[in-house]
Amino acid sequence: MRIFCICIFLFSNFLFSQGINNEYIPSNIDAIESFLKRINQNQINKISGEFSSKIKKVFKDRDEKIREAIEDSTYVFNSKIKEDLDQILQHIYKSNPEINTTDFNFFIKNSIIPNAACYGDGMFEINLGLLTKLESNDELAFIICHEIAHKLLNHSIKGITKRIRSINSEETKEKVKEIKRNKYGQTRAALSLIDELSIDILDYSKEVEAEADSLGFVLFSKTKYSKPLALKALEKLRRVDEMVLYHDVKIDSVFNFKSFPFKDYWLKETTSLFDTSEKINDFSLVSDTLKTHPEIEFRVNKLISDFNILKDANDLKMAEYHYKNLREISNMKSIQFAFDLKFLDLALYQLIEKYDNKEITADYYYSKIAEVLYLVYKAKKSHELGKYVPQKNCFSDEKQLNIIRLFIHNLELNEIAKMWSAFYKSIEGKNIESDNLNKIIEFFKPINK
Secondary structure, three states: OOOOOOOOOOOOOOOOOOOOOOOOOOOOHHHHHHHHHHHHHHHHHOOOOOOHHHHHHHHHHHHHHHHHHHHOOOEEOOHHHHHHHHHHHHHHHHHOOOOOOOOOEEEEEOOOOOOEEEOOOOEEEEEHHHHHHOOOHHHHHHHHHHHHHHHHOOHHHHHHHHHHHHHOOHHHHHHHHHHHHOOOOHHHHHHHHHHHHOOOOOOOOHHHHHHHHHHHHHHHHOOOOOOOHHHHHHHHHHOHHHHOOOOOOOHHHHOOEOOEOOOHHHHOOOOOOOOOOOOOOOOOOOOOOOOOOOOHHHHHHHHHHHHOOOOOHHHHHHHHHHHHHHHHHHHHHHHHHHHHOOOHHHHHHHHHHHHHOOOOOHHHHHHHHHHHHHHHHHHHHOOOHHHHOOOOOOOOOOHHHHHHHHHHHHOOHHHHHHHHHHHHHHHHHHOOOOHHHHHHHHHHOOOOO
């Protein structure tokens, strides 16, 4: 299974640069990297006491990885998103003048996972996937206040210190000895212990998250934003497992045309010697990766009881209009990033999901579906499809992506050309304005003579 942080390699320009371009490498990258190095060093300088050298190393290693991630296009530097985000940030800062925000910087991460993060030194992340799932500036403002609270409460250093103490404790040493003494099951036991002791700057318990909720709400309550929408923000995170890669793509409907009907065999699997009716998740290392928000119900109830917050459905209706533009841009950015890396399964999934949910326009949807067909054709013809679209994985829970992968890999080259022709006939009278679509039309003309 590919982990969809999508942050691992650079890509080259390809034929179709879209009307809305992602800005992956900022023009002031040197200044940004210098800033990150400075705030990281400031954080390291504050660390003292037992295991301080090991704690410092964690932060130093993290800084190097972040700077590598920027160079590897993990983040998007878009002026419109920055402008909208800065308005929210400046209002929060102005409403809480006691906070020293000099070293604060929020980055937008190219990830479909609805999440945000605080690294403890002043660097924060907001995933594109979060911006696409929220419905108001109010919800985003609360999440920002929550992350700022993590920083003010020094949760990163406290969490890392706790883990390092645990790693070096007598109890852990005894567990290691016990594993060595066992004749069987050493590997499983060792992996379990490694997972238990792994150091993650962003890994917090429900109590720590609730503490950040409480202080975050204090900061949030000083702003103009609607108090009950803090609860809406948390409740959305409760459904994070349902938000990511669970939309029913209905691929047999999307690619069913009057002049070229969908073929059932496109979704037929080749029987494998290793077929099994049972999911194999020996250590659940992947299945928990999306569960980044522990015990949301506990946190929501604690906020309600501590601050006597009353829910009001009208608050969301009043707030969502002002957020619409940021959400639209974020949706297109998320799709475009998948295209730029030629992750065609993820690109197609997002197109269908966001179009079905009315998150993107029909013109954008049809022009990008055309691009999927073009890129699949090119990749299959050059025998490079496997580089961009993995085969269906029988042992993963990515059901909808697996359907798309099976469909794409089962298509023959001549079938893609016929499908394009049928697709074009279906949209011919829609007057879609797209330079890319015109280029694709010209590309397929000689093929379908």
